[in-house]
Amino acid sequence: MAVICIARELASLGEETAHELADLTGYRYLDKAYVEKKLSEYGIAAQEIQRFDEKKPGFWASLSRGxxxxxxxxxxxxxxxxxxxxCILVGRGGMGIFAGVPGVIAVRLTSPMxxxxxxxxxxxxxDERHAxxxxxxxxxxxxGFHRYFFNLDWRDP
Structure with a gap:
């Protein structure tokens, strides 16, 4: 088993790079949509996924069983x-979930602001300000997601 975990900044072409790498290597491509589909098969509601996915939960959410x-x-x-x-995993805290697991590499893709x-x-x-x-x-x-769930610095995979 080999797993490549790709953390990325918004608009750093992380998904595109991961997809291209999956095409080149033949590895399965696991992105947000795929993982959300699998979570829903376990009965996790879409609103629960959106509440926690790649963001730090708010105070009340952090107290919930969800x-x-x-x-x-x-x-x-x-x-x-x-x-x-x-497989190649895009986001979803892969670098925290697979920390220390043999056969796993975690990288973070960035671009200048x-x-x-x-x-x-x-x-x-x-406009530029909103972007x-x-x-x-x-x-x-x-x-916040990585610090809260995994006590990790997202900027240091």
Whole structure:
């Protein structure tokens, strides 16, 4: 089993890079949509997934059983997928879930903020200020998610 965990900043071409790598290696590509589908098969509601996925839970959410269920089934899904065979996992806390597991490599893809802003402006058809806000909010959410669930610095895979 080989697992490549790819953490990425918004608009750093993380998904595109992971997909290309999957095509080149023949590894299975596990992205947000795939993992959400698998979580729903375990009975995790879409609103629960959205509440916890790649963001730090708010105060009330952090006290709910939903948080524990989300993390338990996220780990279950990812461990099961790794047992099936070689895969590339985009986000979802893979670097925390697979920390210290042999055969796993974690990388983080970044881009300079000005480039990210330009990509976000084009994708969301928004102005520069809003694009920068989206980039910073995404960074804060992903950092909070990794710190909260895994006590990890997202910027250091």
């Amino acid at each position: 948080r524990d269920d989300y993390l338990h089934f996220l780990k279950t899904v990812l461990y099961e997928e790794a047992q099936i065979g070689d 000005p480039i990210r802003i330009e990509r976000i402006k084009k994708f969301y058809n928004c 920068e806000q989206l980039a910073r909010q995404s960074d804060n959410d992903r950092d």
